[in-house]
Amino acid sequence: MASDDNLRNFDLSPTEAVALQKRLAPLVEQRPLPAPPRTVAGFDLSTRDSARAAAVVVDTGTLETVDEAVAELPLRFPYVPGLLSFREAPAVLAAYEALSVKPDVLMLDGQGLAHPRRFGIACHVGLILGVPSLGAAKSPLIGKGTVPGLEKGELAEIVHKGEVVGVALRTRPRTKPIYVSAGHLITLPEATDLVLRLSPRYRIPEPTRRAHQLAGRR
Template identity: 50%
Template structure:
């Protein structure tokens, strides 16, 4: 188990500039070369939802068999919300709960899919990248909307892609995961390359817009009947 960054997640004190500066430092620790177990045995999906009008943050973690894509384990963590949503600083708000959910899993997955961006972020440290650096785990970000960057419309077929570019950098891939559906924004988080990320997401797709890890976590994180 790789060491986690001791200063990767300080307490929120309202200092936006300080948080951005920390992101720039942490971004340097992101590894964009493929460095995960092959063959992949287990995958995990993570997502966050809110209860009590936002007072409680709920994180869902789902461990899946990498071959069958069947869920092996499901966990939910709840903590008091510590920070408001601020575009670009999402990870500081949601990561605490995600780390709790990860700790509830019986084993560390070979690869993690997080709902949100990896390096497709203003300072190249979206929640999937932050999660990866904080835990040392290989990760990929799967977002439903662009945060930063531009791209042309990908083709209509499942698997069609377009590069997401920001300030001259290719920071992710816009992927049509299902015909007639808005494409997903895929970007590496940590220990995964820009070129490999789309393929890894593709192999997790069945007949839904979202890849199984994220889809299952999404469902758990936002189900009303799961609230209490």
């Protein structure tokens, strides 16, 4: 149908991409997960001439990797802050399709609602797939001055235009925080809890760490 064609359209100019974000942002929903998630898939990619995306599905209870996949696609959009999904989402979606085990939640390396137009890559991918998603970024796009306490688990809300759009979360003591925000079909508290539980030892949550390793460089 026509709506599906719109959602999957990445053949746009930066100006058109911004317009599309404004049109799709209202469709993103923040709501509780239907049930406690058993699996979370982390996505990451390495880029050169083409983009190599990797997806790793992790069991939230044991932290074991239960499935993984990679996909390679040519890069067709430049890196523009605020428009990351138009560059990375095609490869991420291909990696998702290649998975045998479909995850309960998607963890993207970037922002969700903590975005100037409330439409970071986690919102975009989650909306396209209709699957709960969250953004766990290594640096902020908005909310730069938000600093949480130094102990693991401490957080500080990222407020933008009067709204709490995410949190800066300390996943490791005295180490730079991870910026968490809801993508689609999940709440911020749920996203924050998941990221923390999936970061038992390192700053970067396990799903993302493993996907980063798998995407590797060539």
